[in-house]
Amino acid sequence: MGEREKMGKKDDGLGLGLSLSLGCGTGNQGSWENNPIHKPSQLVQNHTDQKGPWNELFQLPDRNPDTRSFLGGVDVNRLPSMVDCEDENGVSSPNSTVSSISGKRGERSEPNGEENEAERTSCSRGSDEEDGSGCDTSRKKLRLSKEQSLVLEETFKEHNTLNPKQKLALARQLNLSPRQVEVWFQNRRARTKLKQTEVDCEYMKRCCENLTEENRRLQKEVQELRALKLSPQLYMHMNPPTTLTMCPSCERVAVSSSSSTPPSSSTVAAPVGPNRHRVAPHVQRPVPIYPWATLPIHNRPSDVPASRS
């Protein structure tokens, strides 16, 4: 149980994926939620479904891998009722069942250990190795049958980790060793994570492209605006420049035009309250008309009205 919690902290588990949330400027595609291709933790969430025969079988209160409360009240470090200590081949491990399932390396890979023997024995599942040539001392890789893979896949969809009881039950059901089931789940998690990472990379790549394009567009826009500003003829055709004035005491901004009448009280920004002052014409300070021009994109111009009201 704590194990699960730990792993959650360690690397986000599978859902992890990359938890970066780029704003990704262009529209909603920057949102994971709106990404039809993938959403982080989606895969994991698929496995957090509380329904299913396994839940009924083991009655686990909480299997959320993210919260690592997957095992709920069941302590994985505690031996399950050890009537089922012996594995499916009837070979009992010299170690505890749990350690035989996934003990330390030295224990679980003891070349001559009984557990190893059990696993070797279990590798002759079915009829495909009955010639006896299969299970010698060398590392013999066995292919899982379609049925076994199917069951494992289905179980993985239910939840991507197993507690010892589940592992044992599944191992029995499939006529595999618990260790094999465990390894299969580990490898399966690794594959899922790898796939997720690939999807994340693709997404990031598209985000990057979009941002580059947006940046290019904005640079161009800036250039155009600069050209517009520097062009003397344009000034001829432009209306008199509008300036903003700021109250020196309250620093509120008012809009005024040099060709129009002096700012009336209605143009003075929110001189509300006893400490607010009308803008005296002789202390008006010009302020750039587009003060947000230097602000980051996301801060303008929606911020401006707020500062002027």
Added chain:
DNA sequence: TTATCCGTACCGATTACGTCA
């Protein structure tokens, strides 16, 4: 209460085997 050890579970990286083109 803190430190240390042990057992356990998991991970990433790698190896090695089986299958297929």
Added chain:
DNA sequence: GATGACGTAATCGGTACGGAT
């Protein structure tokens, strides 16, 4: 039949946590 690519079962070394002392 030999071979390389690929998928994946299995192994290795490491980390982190909980419980016991």
